[in-house]
Amino acid sequence: MKEMFQYLLFGQLFIAGVGSACVSDKCLRCNITGATPADFCPSCQDTCINDTVYANMSADCKKAFQVSINSSGSSVNEGDDITLTCVHDLPSLALTFGWKKKQEIQENENKSELFLKGVRPSMSSQYICFLNSSCGYYESLPHGVTVKNNSVILLVICGISSLALVLLMGLALKFKMKRDNAKQRERVEHRIQAGKIRDPAPIVPRAS
Structure with missing residues (x-):
């Protein structure tokens, strides 16, 4: 009785959807071990299922197809290239691909791969x-997909380089001042020694 009711229901849906497109039985769960087609989906016996009938079928009658994304990189540097690949297990029956970014459909991107060239933080x-x-x-x-902002990295590198340059200049200036002071002391000592040579020692009279 249950099977007859299901057949009548699908028959009414089929009549209501005359002229609609066909859905392949590859979309249905027909090859179930230890079960007859009628236990899951009576339309498994048909080669072409009306799309209206298919739309009103129980989810248990339909295959649970999976769609996922493979990526050549999820966290990359600014300027790198990324390829996103749409992976699925659906039968190759009039497939149309599309991509969304922040829930917004990307225009003119209707292939199984999305190529992002020279990525930017945006x-x-x-x-x-x-x-x-x-x-x-x-x-x-x-x-x-996360794109690392290279401008921040460049700012850090420039900051470290500037600090290192200031330290080197400070050390060089300190070394120069130390060397100049040493030369100044040498010149003073040289003048003192030269003055002693030019001025003879005073003659002390001998006691009688």
Whole structure:
């Protein structure tokens, strides 16, 4: 009785959706070990399922396809290139790819790969791959991309370099002053010695 009711229901849905596109039985859970097609989905016996019928089927009757993103890098430096690849297990039936950035659809990006060239900090975001197929609409979980800001790194490097330069200049100035002071002392001592040579010692009269 239950099976008959299901057939009648699907039959009514099929009539209501005459003229609609077909959905392949590859979208259904038909090859279940130890179960007959009627236990899961009566339409498994059909080669073409009306899309309206498919839309109203129980989720248990449909395959749970998965979509995810593989990335050549998730945390990269500014100026690097990144490739995001949409990975899925759907049958190759009229697939249409798309990409979202911060839930906004990216125009003219309708391939399974999203190539980000010379990334900038403004391109740091959550990316989503989505698929439209005869089996339905599917999308991946958000994939985070973080772009490190090289300007901050450059500022740190410049700051450290400037500090090192100031220290070196200070050491050089200190060394120069020390050397100049030593030369000044040498000149003073030299003049003192020269003065002693020019001035003869006074003659002391001999006692009678």
